[in-house]
Amino acid sequence: MATMTYRDALNEALREEMDRDPDVFLMGEEVAEYDGAYKVSKGLLDVFGDQRIVDSPISELGFAGLGVGAAMAGLRPVIEFMTFNFAYLAIDQIINNASKLCYMSGGQFKVPITFRGPNGPALQLGAQHSQACETYYLHAPGCKVVTPATPADAKGLLKASIRDDDPVAFMEGELLYNFKGEVPEEDDFVIPLGVADLKRLGSDVSIITHGKMVHVALQASDKLEGEGIQAEVLDLRSVRPLDVDAILETVQKTNRVVYLEESWPYAGTGAQVVSIIQEEAFDHLDAPVLRVTQADVPMPYAKNLEALAKPNAARVVEACKKVLYR
């Protein structure tokens, strides 16, 4: 195992996949000479040159679509959005083109493209720069959605996403880039999509979550442990494909569930997971499933309001106690 930051793990994944496959290139704003707005692509320009590490103009719709066309013609592009906040400008290309071309062409054209970049609320950036966007991409069939929470997952899942023959929205945690963790040093460390990971074992209640909220769930489970409650933390890692077996398994084990996410509640990921649980594990539930999400408002700027809007460990603890009737 090597200890490295989430940022460096992503950098290694890009480096290894570009070494492995000459059809992989990285395009986006500031990815080359600036080393990436969040320095994820640091040093890659020197290694791979400006044909493969490409600074784009600020034209999200245009360069996302360029990537889709290049993928249709046989390349395997990685398109970096400086943040997923800006990908709204490109969503026609992601949903109407990338996600539907395989189906509309009767399987003639696959679109092996990875759209990646930071996602999720940050610190006092206000409503347009601080939001979790995964639900938009989950909603449309044809797009896979991956949300790594740790450096190891970031590396293994990015490699799998680049190799996947479908479009993948690979959504990194904006506040996780400096987060350090252990990453296996094996030659070709790949984590398959669709496999959830139990980040903590417990027997009393299950906190199911994805992305950056894994860390909030772990904080909450530490606090709960102090009160004699053993919480299990299930990290979905990829939200489509979704590891339903792992969800059902933890429900059957603890019989009590809290879904934690940092996007809005209405039609959110948690709403879908709750629907699956009530359809497929209804008899295993000892309490209604609760959700902890961002408040149903655009992100406010004021520090105190922002704190009220975001999910936190205390709210997760409270929800867990509620499903335990304590």
Added chain:
Amino acid sequence: MAKVKANKRSEGKKEGVLALHGVSAKLALELMQDMLLYRRFEEKAEESYAIGKIGGFCHLHIGQEAGAAGAIKVLQPEDYAISAYRSHTQAIAKGISPNAVMAELYGRVGGVSKGKGGSMHLFGRDARFLGGHGIVGGQVPLATGIGWKIKYSGENLVCVCFMGDATVNQGGFHESLNMAAVWELPVIYVVENNEYGMGTAFNRVSKTEISSRSVPFDIPASSVDGQDVLSTFEHFRDLTEEVRAGGGPRLVDLRTYRFRGHSMSDPVSGTYRSTEEVERHKQESDPIAILRDQLFDEDILDQDTLEGMDATAKTIAAEAADFAEESPIPDPEALYEDVWAETNAHGRLFFDGRRT
């Protein structure tokens, strides 16, 4: 109405129109046969739509055949073409069989997209026809990406991207032209300027002409009489050579006119254009009549031969409709096929109760 630039159509009689355009008699006759097929194919589609064999939106290319014939004829089989939703004839021109196109319009398994794309979503992997796109301008960044691929892989190919005139007011068009210029991509952006974006005259909602739209990106623009197939062919032959030689992108204002409504749901004329206007264009600028007169003048074609060619076109169109009619409707299982190119070993991909 935008003025059609002076072109070689009228001068041809004096100088020998084929020599003027550098087109052989054999090629000219091929272009005639192609355009007759496109016309008869679209008329057959129109007929099938009227009796309910074809559903949804169906946009016909009648009146605009010379653009498909002339611009695509110059391409090599490995070159790419991509278009918007008025693309039946372009798909055929690029090498997809009329049978497979018609079957797609009918929603049958013999269609190019196995009946799941429809009129607006025609694709041919082998023919290198990359759609068939339903969102105005959605294909323009894709064409730019195809150009990127050609350059990235060092191939000696070009991509021709067709779009309607209304597309030049979309942001993605401008973003694409900028990137194509910066990276010198081998893409020919062809605006099929039929003067109307659906029912809105281009000049009512556009401050500047189409050929001016590439000026900010230093991309050479040109106009061509898109009703004169010989001019169109010559124009694209020259352009394609320049682009293939590394000349970077080009913008073409292909002046044309649509003889039918925007789609089958719309009347041919009405609130936005007069019957007289349409009739005048049909009299003066029917691409098939123009080529016919040119070839009659040169004694390359006579009425009997023309009628024989037309009969051939009608037969191919009728056979396409027969093929479509006989092709089965998709199996219910097809509903779930091709949503995903890769089914992952783990996890669920469908959320409507289906497990795999």
